[in-house]
Amino acid sequence: MPSTLSISHLTKTYASGLQALKNVSLEVQRGEIFALLGPNGAGKTTLINIVCGIVRPTSGQVVANGHDIARDYRAARTLIGLVPQELTTDMFETVGATVRYSRELFGREPNAAYLEKLLRDLALWDRRRDLIMTLSGGMKRRVMIAKALSHEPQILFLDEPTAGVDVELRRDMWTLVRGLRERGVTIILTTHYIEEAEEMADRIGVIRNGELILVEDKRTLMLKLGTRQLTLHLLEPMTEVPATLRGWSLTLAAGGTELQYHFNNSSGEPVGIPALLRRISELGIGFKDLDTSQSSLEEIFVGLVNARPDAAAAGTAAAVTGAAS
Secondary structure, three states, X not given: OOOOEEEEEEEEEOOOOOEEEEEEEEEEOOXXXXXXXXXXXXOHHHHHHHHOOOOOOOEEEEEEOOEEOOOOHHHHHHOEEEEOOOOOOOOOOEHHHHXXXXXXXXXXXXXXXXXXXXXXXXXXXHHOOOEHHHOOHHHHHHHHHHHHHOOOOOEEEEEOOOOOOOHHHHHHHHHHXXXXXXXXXXXXEEOOOHHHHHHHOOEEEEEEOOXXXXXXXXXXXXXXXXXXXXXEEEOOOOOOOOHHHOXXXXXXXXXXXXXXXXXXXXOOOOOHHHHHHHHHHHOOOOEEEEEEEEOOHHHHHHHHHOOOHHHHHHHHHHHHHHHHO
């Protein structure tokens, strides 16, 4: 199945000498929600701006639904919508007029029914005659989203779309994004809110210092790199872990009233737990309850971006494999 968005060996070096992107390759499928994560300055916005035709790459190729963005710019750009980080729109125009104008800029025929539904979905219909300058920050963000969707793009970039907005807009955005995916729209999301990626994304990409260090299915990523914790709530507190239990990765917590066992997800169902529980029973250690927890995507992400460059090299191979799959 051909990719909706194909990025091959993309590099960008600015006049200052800053190398913002280093040989980035990525394939994104139709109807996929792809989350691109990385710290500030990692290259996320540069990558988006190149795909959207705002910045020229130093080398490499980008193809949007079969159209090369350099050789067939107009056709490629018509397929793409962008919600940028910055609020850039005419503050002296009305909401309805600016959204209609955005559609016209892409040469699309008028479609009042589509634009009405779009404004209603974003809770903007009742504000369609209001000047943008009179809106709150959150409502202005909604207008930016409406502008990006006005020409019915097949690929939508959301560059920190909910930064600094309220919880209600964030939830509305999630609902809207799910609806777009159901219609086959491909969505690339960058966000500082890790829970957004965990909630919405099909695949996760991590970029650091201009390099795409990992691309992986979200569930697979959490299985491979996540850790789990089994906590036993003891009937009697312990002062130290018994020597006969030192074969397991055990720690004491909560003043010795909790015995914690940490294990990796990569091997699937951990074979060490049944043996551990049997051994605890043999030692006469009583517990009143037990529970398990799993590391979050945020913990995995922090571990990846803080890893040493040589330690991340292994992740690069996974990125190549994930991008080609």
